[in-house]
Amino acid sequence: MYRTANGREIFVIDAHTHLWDASPENQRGKLGKGWIDCFYAYHKNLSPADKVWTLEHYQHYSVEDMARDLFVDGYVDMCILQSTNLFEFYHTGFNPIERNAQLKESFPERVILNGSFDPRHGEDGPLGLNALRRAKEQYDIKGVKLYTAEWHTDSRGWKLNDPAAYPFFEECERLGITNIHVHKGPTIWPLDRDAFDVADVDHVATDFPGLTFIVEHCGLPRLEDFCWIATQETNVWGGLAVVMPFIHSRPRYFAEVMANLLYWLGPDKLTFASDYALWTPGWLIDKFMSFELPEDIVAEYGVRLTMETKEKILGLNAARLYGIDVETKKEQLRSIPVALDGATPAAA
């Protein structure tokens, strides 16, 4: 909960978070190391100096650390945990659903746990159709995170519109897993194409109107193509992970990206995310709440970042996607303390 100077209570959902283990013991050689080193560079470069963690802490933090950073110090009422499996890079995976579930078990009312699938796993693989069904049964997941850049045996990525992916989307529709979070990242295969191409989102969004496709990182680094698709397809949304931290280092860039997104997508299809533990939500939300679009950008784009828009982005939009009644949830959370190490933070 973020409270404004005049007492307005802003409900916050951090829509893209992870509980990962990238410790050296879990790394599978240089790929696992290369992965977390790259993440750490993002963290170090775009965080304010006093918010930078040590590499050791960054590689492996605890459930308690995460709860403190989000729910105690970070204004976050609820978070959505997204799975990133990366079994080729980490012995037990980076943050598969089983690891993320630890936070859900400790803070069930505050955590939305998402699953994932990978069409190359077929029926019975660890990320195959049956695993998706089991995740629905066990955790009642309402969303999945898809990572098309994931390496798998000889394959170095897949596309959303691969024929093999269609039975998975059909199964999602059947099971009521309607929120499809898509990471558009450096898919390495096929090598000769644009690795960040967002065109496949367009195909599946048309073919599955009952599903919502939330493109994490707003398709950056292909903002122009993403905006175009998201305007055509009402069921394509933008997740603000990675866009957010620019608010500190390059506020003008942040302002213009936000103006573009508000212009093309409007205020109702954008979700706030810290991308934890890439960044921590507290400082991002502080800065976002006091941020105003420069006048020249308001004039040019004809959009405003009003308090109502901020409130939608910070929580109301994601609440709508996940069927959360905000007033009921606020009431419920008021009576549940966030206990760390068995004690409340104030006592600890």
Added chain:
Amino acid sequence: MMPDLTDVHRALADVYDPELDAPITELGFVGEVHIDGGHVTVHYTVPTFWCAPNFVFIMSQDIRTEVGRVPGVTQVTVLVHNNCLEEDINAGVNAGQSFAEVFPADVDQNADLEALRHTFTVKGFLARQDALIRRMRRSDVADAAIVELRIGDVYRQGEDLLVQVSPWQTPLFVPLAAGDLARYLHKRRRLHLATDLEAWLFTTVDGQPIAAANLDAYLRYSRAARLNIAFNTSLCEGLLRTQFFTERQYDYTSVGDHLMIG
């Protein structure tokens, strides 16, 4: 004759990151350059381990080509660092192999990197054009006048431009736009678009004129392309500095800043 280090650096300044539309020398990618007789070895570093290998391959190849043209150079070795496929890329490029030859299983043998390069050259064109048009609009040059301009109607005066919108009117002053004009014309030349004084200054990437009525819609896409390149450039430079030039860790200036007008 031994190749001259200055000439080698000048050649490297003609190598662009295709995605960021900026020379690799300005982006800080170029590391040690070693000259041994006619043999030049160039080390360069890309910002992340996961930088797309297709773009990395293009840069390595371009370095080899450009440095190979420097007088006195008999052999070029290009070594990229900090990339997940650096071993394959280094071996392949230095053996003069094509991308498809180096990665036969991962590349559509009918596709070629030139098509990919062209896609991004077009984005670079739009971004540079957008920056220049943006400067003009901010100095109250009317859309109807902007789309009618010939290259010969624009005069450089230091960092500024004077724009002659009609023969019987005082030219309009557009501050700080000379650099944007130079960058835009440079891209037009690369795309083999007309750059003579009689040519239209602003055309589509296919050389077609833009109607004043369509300018708004046209710019809606190009301004996103411009912003995207600026955003990526600053991100890539930041990641590079954080890992390899820690003294510049909190230096948030960027080569892409010239695209951010306002």
